[in-house]
Amino acid sequence: MAQTPVKVTVTGAAGQIGYALLFRIASGQLLGADVPVKLSLLEIPQAVKAAEGTAMELDDCAFPLLSGIEVTDDANAAFDGTSVALLVGARPRTKGMERGDLLQANGGIFGPQGKAINDNAADDIRVLVVGNPANTNALIAQQHAPDVPAERFTAMTRLDHNRALSQLAAKLQVPVGEIKKMTIWGNHSATQYPDLFHAEVGGKIAAELVDEAWLRDTFIPTVAKRGAAIIEARGASSAASAANAAIDHVFDWVNGAEWTSAAIPSDGSYGVPEGLISSFPVVSRDGKWEIVQGLEIDAFSRERIDATVRELEEERSAVRELGLI
Ligand SMILES: NC(=O)c1ccc[n+]([C@@H]2O[C@H](COP(=O)([O-])OP(=O)(O)OC[C@H]3O[C@@H](n4cnc5c(N)ncnc54)[C@H](O)[C@@H]3O)[C@@H](O)[C@H]2O)c1
Numbered sequence: 574m575a576q577t578p579v580k581v582t583v584t585g586a587a588g589q590i591g592y593a594l595l596f597r598i599a600s601g602q603l604l605g606a607d608v609p610v611k612l613s614l615l616e617i618p619q620a621v622k623a624a625e626g627t628a629m630e631l632d633d634c635a636f637p638l639l640s641g642i643e644v645t646d647d648a649n650a651a652f653d654g655t656s657v658a659l660l661v662g663a664r665p666r667t668k669g670m671e672r673g674d675l676l677q678a679n680g681g682i683f684g685p686q687g688k689a690i691n692d693n694a695a696d697d698i699r700v701l702v703v704g705n706p707a708n709t710n711a712l713i714a715q716q717h718a719p720d721v722p723a724e725r726f727t728a729m730t731r732l733d734h735n736r737a738l739s740q741l742a743a744k745l746q747v748p749v750g751e752i753k754k755m756t757i758w759g760n761h762s763a764t765q766y767p768d769l770f771h772a773e774v775g776g777k778i779a780a781e782l783v784d785e786a787w788l789r790d791t792f793i794p795t796v797a798k799r800g801a802a803i804i805e806a807r808g809a810s811s812a813a814s815a816a817n818a819a820i821d822h823v824f825d826w827v828n829g830a831e832w833t834s835a836a837i838p839s840d841g842s843y844g845v846p847e848g849l850i851s852s853f854p855v856v857s858r859d860g861k862w863e864i865v866q867g868l869e870i871d872a873f874s875r876e877r878i879d880a881t882v883r884e885l886e887e888e889r890s891a892v893r894e895l896g897l898i
Pocket residue numbers: 584585586587588589590591615616617620661662663664665666682702703704705706707729730732733761810811812815
């Protein structure tokens with residue numbers, strides 16, 4: 574018997590990430606090449622027409638796995654029965670802004686969407702927040718969804734992870750696939766900490782294969798500030814690479830994965846206060862993210878993990894003050 578289609582909701586469907594994401598979902602890259610999907614596109618009223626245009630194009634691809642598309646500006650309808658929610662819809666930053674500057678502008682979107690997920694989504698709902706500031710927006714959505722298990726709310730640091738892989742591969746002149754155990758810690762922001770002390774290349778610790786000055790003064794800032802560099806170069810924030818990372822995150826979450834990075838609710842591991850949605854080294858087992866345990870954290874890494882976690886705590890305090898949680 575044919576499998577029942579899985580409903581996937583994408584917010585901000587008429588935006589640039591949406592345009593890079595939807596066709597890949599419909600082609601089977603999000604959940605697997607044998608899993609039929611039903612797409613729900615949520616937009617603000619002014620952008621519904623544009624989203625309908627994207628839906629027409631999706632139709633025109635005649636994807637065998639795409640069993641239906643709905644376009645709506647009603648969050649309750651968009652999340653009704655959904656199993657995967659990709660919360661992309663939010664304003665991107667422009668030149669000169671930090672992602673934290675978007676807290677007030679975008680924070681207001683995620684409470685109501687969290688509530689709509691709580692009230693309407695399927696029991697197996699998984700949420701990935703892409704819209705910035707992603708970690709804290711995920712926290713806001715989660716806090717409005719008390720009936721959904723907290724660990725189903727995650728935020729995207731897979732783009733940072735992929736950027737770190739690519740920068741290191743170029744430095745060492747090795748294929749990306751030879752690098753294992755890369756980790757992004759903390760916030761999807763300029764304070765994030767891409768960690769080479771646990772990453773391995775050909776069985777050797779990556780930090781020992783590069784000089785410390787490159788690691789400290791080139792690698793870490795290049796990865797952490799790559800979003801701003803893309804905005805500077807394109808005049809718009811990253812879209813195709815962000816969509817690609819969202820696909821990687823959800824595919825791995827559903828289908829299992831070895832060591833990667835994802836922002837998930839902290840259980841207190843590595844001194845990250847419980848409940849903050851922070852990036853960790855994770856594996857995916859039986860449809861759940863698990864934090865890799867037992868890593869030695871030296872003083873260099875400790876200082877950087879503490880700094881990015883401090884920023885997450887400050888963002889949480891700021892959204893509390895704004896009454897968003
Ligand atoms: N986490 C990451 O790694 C990462 C990477 C790239 C971009 N981003 C973020 O993703 C977000 C989207 O980026 P983009 O380039 O697609 O922006 P965009 O401006 O092209 O598209 C955003 C879309 O969201 C829609 N939208 C706004 N409010 C909405 C709401 N309440 N409900 C539904 N839709 C809504 C807008 O109408 C628009 O179509 C931005 O916040 C950006 O900073 C995150």
